[in-house]
Amino acid sequence: MKTKCAAVVLAAGQGKRMNSSVPKQYLCIKDKPVLYYSLKVFQESFIDEIVLVTAESDIEYCKKEIVEKYGFHKVSHITAGGRERYHSVFSGIEAAGECSYIFIHDGARPFVTEEILERAYASVSEYDACVIGMPSKDTVKLADKNGFASTTPKRDFVWTVQTPQVFSASLIKEAYGILIRDEKRLLAEGMNITDDAMVVETFTDTKVKLVKGSYENIKITTPEDLKIAEAFLDKAGK
Ligand SMILES: Nc1ccn([C@@H]2O[C@H](COP(=O)(O)OP(=O)(O)OP(=O)(O)O)[C@@H](O)[C@H]2O)c(=O)n1
Numbered sequence: 520m521k522t523k524c525a526a527v528v529l530a531a532g533q534g535k536r537m538n539s540s541v542p543k544q545y546l547c548i549k550d551k552p553v554l555y556y557s558l559k560v561f562q563e564s565f566i567d568e569i570v571l572v573t574a575e576s577d578i579e580y581c582k583k584e585i586v587e588k589y590g591f592h593k594v595s596h597i598t599a600g601g602r603e604r605y606h607s608v609f610s611g612i613e614a615a616g617e618c619s620y621i622f623i624h625d626g627a628r629p630f631v632t633e634e635i636l637e638r639a640y641a642s643v644s645e646y647d648a649c650v651i652g653m654p655s656k657d658t659v660k661l662a663d664k665n666g667f668a669s670t671t672p673k674r675d676f677v678w679t680v681q682t683p684q685v686f687s688a689s690l691i692k693e694a695y696g697i698l699i700r701d702e703k704r705l706l707a708e709g710m711n712i713t714d715d716a717m718v719v720e721t722f723t724d725t726k727v728k729l730v731k732g733s734y735e736n737i738k739i740t741t742p743e744d745l746k747i748a749e750a751f752l753d754k755a756g757k
């Protein structure tokens with residue numbers, strides 16, 4: 520028996536790198552929006568409640584054309600996101616009801632699976648904080664400010680991270696509380712917040728466990744990702 524879990528599914532981005540007038544989470548792969556695939560996995564899983572975060576102007580559209588149309592009845596709130604991803608996360612975790620764990624997921628990652636959610640649950644139950652990712656297939660170089668390779672981290676220790684990123688509810692609320700309170704100063708100091716794990720790494724003593732996801736759990740970011748996504752659906756016979 521699992522303890523209560525909420526998911527915050529992020530769909531408030533503008534998708535600038537996709538170069539499309541329609542935000543990428545609403546573009547179709549085959550005949551369904553990217554966001555449909557992401558929400559479906561959470562809807563059909565052990566997750567109890569889903570908070571969907573969208574642009575304020577898209578709330579009505581999401582309610583009618585995604586949540587009601589596809590029967591995603593676990594969506595308890597559709598809440599407005601903010602300028603940056605981390606603002607949207609903060610809005611989502613504030614809206615989530617009483618729960619033990621919060622799964623934060625990019626709505627633009629349609630190939631998350633129930634197995635990934637199960638692995639994340641097992642890990643967060645043990646460590647309080649985990650992030651889905653995969654060992655890097657490429658050698659990674661850290662660049663200096665002039666564009667020269669400065670260091671080559673040992674590849675065995677390099678992971679690229681995905682979502683969901685999963686935390687005990689009290690931990691993630693504490694970490695995001697500090698981030699939002701000190702945001703101005705942190706930005707002035709040059710902090711660039713690109714995922715949730717780094718918020719926990721920076722503001723708490725809890726170590727974030729890395730958990731294997733899948734190389735198919737891609738984020739739809741640029742136009743070629745839509746072609747790759749179609750190929751994944753073809754392969755799965757969907
Ligand atoms: N202010 C923001 C920015 C991003 N996201 C969400 O966070 C996920 C990952 O972000 P990313 O791929 O960077 O999405 P965009 O910000 O939409 O893309 P871009 O950076 O190309 O503009 C997406 O599901 C996106 O909708 C969000 O909810 N609120």
Ligand SMILES: C[C@](O)(CO)[C@H](O)COP(=O)(O)O
Binds near residue numbers: 604713715738
């Ligand atoms: C959270 C994330 O999906 C992990 O890879 C990623 O960091 C989101 O960042 P983006 O650069 O805004 O896509």
